[in-house]
Amino acid sequence: MQQFLRQFNLFTMQHKFFVTIxxxxxxxxxxxxxxxxxxxENESGEKSLKEKIKEDIQHHLLDxxxxxxxxxxxxxxxxGFSLPIILWDNGLQFxxxxxxxxxxxxxxxNGNYYKLYHNKIYKTDINGSIELDxxxxxxxxxxxxxxxTKSVVMIIVTGVLMLLLFGGLAxxxxxxxxxxxxxxxxxxxxxxIRDDIAKPNxxxxxxxxxxxxxxxxxxxxxxxxxxxxxxLGVNVTGNIAVTFALALLTFVITQVSGNKNYWKxxxxxPGVPWPMKIILAPIExxxxxxxxxxxxxxxxxxxxxxxxxxxxxxxxxxxxxxxxGSSLSFFLAFALSLLELLVAALQAYIFTMLSxxxxxxxVEEHDHEEAH
Amino acid sequence: xxxxxxxxxxxxVIGAGLGIGRIGGSAMDAIARQPEASGKIxxxxxxxxxxxxGIGFAALFAG
Numbered sequence: 001m002q003q004f005l006r007q008f009n010l011f012t013m014q015h016k017f018f019v020t021i022x023x024x025x026x027x028x029x030x031x032x033x034x035x036x037x038x039x040x041e042n043e044s045g046e047k048s049l050k051e052k053i054k055e056d057i058q059h060h061l062l063d064x065x066x067x068x069x070x071x072x073x074x075x076x077x078x079x080g081f082s083l084p085i086i087l088w089d090n091g092l093q094f095x096x097x098x099x100x101x102x103x104x105x106x107x108x109x110n111g112n113y114y115k116l117y118h119n120k121i122y123k124t125d126i127n128g129s130i131e132l133d134x135x136x137x138x139x140x141x142x143x144x145x146x147x148x149t150k151s152v153v154m155i156i157v158t159g160v161l162m163l164l165l166f167g168g169l170a171x172x173x174x175x176x177x178x179x180x181x182x183x184x185x186x187x188x189x190x191x192x193i194r195d196d197i198a199k200p201n202x203x204x205x206x207x208x209x210x211x212x213x214x215x216x217x218x219x220x221x222x223x224x225x226x227x228x229x230x231x232l233g234v235n236v237t238g239n240i241a242v243t244f245a246l247a248l249l250t251f252v253i254t255q256v257s258g259n260k261n262y263w264k265x266x267x268x269x270p271g272v273p274w275p276m277k278i279i280l281a282p283i284e285x286x287x288x289x290x291x292x293x294x295x296x297x298x299x300x301x302x303x304x305x306x307x308x309x310x311x312x313x314x315x316x317x318x319x320x321x322x323x324x325g326s327s328l329s330f331f332l333a334f335a336l337s338l339l340e341l342l343v344a345a346l347q348a349y350i351f352t353m354l355s356x357x358x359x360x361x362x363v364e365e366h367d368h369e370e371a372h
Numbered sequence: 373x374x375x376x377x378x379x380x381x382x383x384x385v386i387g388a389g390l391g392i393g394r395i396g397g398s399a400m401d402a403i404a405r406q407p408e409a410s411g412k413i414x415x416x417x418x419x420x421x422x423x424x425x426g427i428g429f430a431a432l433f434a435g
Contacts, residue, residue, distance in 0.1 A: 196411070294426040301429035350422045353415070 053315035057308060061235055062119045063151045065097040069232070078102065083153065087114070089123065089143035097147070114143070121145055151242065154234045158223045166219070186219075193218055193352060201356040206363045210356065213253060217246065218352040225303060225344030229337065237347075238303035240296065247296035250355045255288075258362040265361075291358055295351060302347050306340045381432055388428030395420050 068080035082098035089112060099107035103116035106128035114121050115128040122130060122140035131139045148156075169183035179187045198207040198214055224236045236242055264270060266284040269277050313336060316329040399417040403410045 196415070294423070294430070297430050297433070298422060298426040301433065302425070305429070346418070350418060353419065354422070357419070 049318060053312075053318065057311045057315070059119075060233060060311060061238065061304060061307065063149045063235075063239060064119055065100065065116065065121075065147060065149055066102065067150050067153060068102075083150070084148050085114075085121070086146040086148065087121065087143040088146065093143070115140075121147075150234060151236045151239055154224065154227055154232075154236050155242075158220060158227065158236075161223065162216075162219055166215075189218075190215060197349075197353055197356050201353070201360040202363060203360065203365075209257075210253070210359050213249070214352050214356055217249075217355060218348050221246070221299065221351050222345060222348035225348060226341075228303060228307065229340055229344065235303070235307055237299055238307055240300045243296045243300040246299070246351070247292040250295060250358060251292035253355075254292075254358045254362045257359065259365070261364060261366050262362045291354075295354060299347055299351055302343060306336075306343055310336050310340060384428055384431045388424055391424040392421050395424070 065085060066080060066082045068078045070080070071078035082096050085093070085095050085097050085099075085107075087093040091110075093109050093112060093114075095107065095109045099105070099109070100114075100116050103119075106124060106126065107114045108126075113124050113126055113128065115124045115130060116122075117130050117138055117140075120142065122138050122142055124130060124140055133139050165182060165186065168181065169179055169186060172180045172183055178184075193214055194207070194211060198211055202210055221237055224234075224242075227234055228237060266288065267281050269280045269284070272280065310333060313329050313333045317326045317333075320326050320329065395417055399413050402413045406413075
């Protein structure tokens with residue numbers, strides 16, 4: 001009886017397996033032929049799809065003057081909100097970006113006419129004509145742009161979020177020695193930055209001065225990296241202007257806090273023969289500039305490359321339009337998103353770590369005579 | 373004959389991959405030899421890998 005049951009079980013299992021395989025194959029075959037049929041129909045439209053994906057990726061990488069969540073490609077209607085435009089053009093010009101209608105129309109304010117061209121604002125006449133030179137660059141006048149763009153909105157949102165989170169965390173220590181709420185998640189990270197990044201790299205008495213900056217830069221970069229992975233479609237840390245400003249802060253703090261030893265090691269390296277000192281001085285001086293430059297490029301390139309690869313793989317879904325290719329690219333995109341989650345934290349960590357390392361170079365004391 | 377820039381990008385990726393691979397492998401060896409120092413080794417490994425990566429990206433953008 002038992003043997004029979006086992007055989008029966010085996011049979012049903014095999015049967016189930018076979019049926020599953022058959023169903024899957026049929027489905028794949030069916031949808032494959034369906035997709036091929038579709039593709040055949042819009043053979044002329046296929047190239048435009050690839051170009052559209054490319055355009056979408058390029059559009060995503062740039063900062064924009066309105067916050068669009070979703071655009072219906074058929075009706076052309078987009079959901080989102082417009083942002084304030086602030087220009088300095090013979091006086092302050094202040095108006096809403098809805099006047100541009102996503103770059104389709106000319107905006108008029110106080111008798112001046114402006115037009116969006118590749119997400120940049122140019123001054124034009126009433127017809128909105130943009131004159132291009134031989135390199136396809138517009139020759140129109142460009143007013144100074146202080147607008148609250150999408151990236152600026154996200155920076156402000158992150159700032160407010162951090163103020164609430166960490167202000168609350170600091171306040172919770174007044175009641176007792178244990179953090180409450182979400183602070184329980186962030187407290188170990190703060191302790192980690194203090195004990196494993198600041199203390200070993202900067203040195204024990206001096207590290208306290210740099211803790212606020214290191215904590216701010218870590219959480220700012222980390223939160224903005226994470227916001228970049230949400231469907232909001234923002235790309236703040238993948239914008240070279242933002243990473244430039246962050247690297248500039250590290251550079252300025254390093255130079256300002258540089259002590260006698262730091263400058264001596266740059267201009268007159270101790271412990272090497274004098275012809276070597278002359279050769280080393282320009283190299284070291286160049287290194288001072290290269291360090292923040294590498295910080296800037298690293299964060300920018302990592303985040304930007306991550307976004308481009310992720311969006312390209314998501315775009316593959318629309319190019320394949322069959323069950324095998326699209327599901328493959330779906331899982332690839334999913335795996336890559338997980339990797340990007342790691343990269344988001346890792347890049348914030350590395351930025352903080354290297355900043356701490358540079359501050360450590362600047363404040364290092366050489367009490368004991370040692371050969372370099 | 374002009375070499376397409378994509379070839380240069382490939383070369384850069386090969387170089388950076390070799391470099392980061394060596395760092396990762398050596399760090400593995402070091403951790404296996406001295407598991408108690410894994411924290412310090414990991415930190416040093418990440419810094420070295422980040423520096424190589426930075427150069428790799430800089431070259432990719434220049435190319």
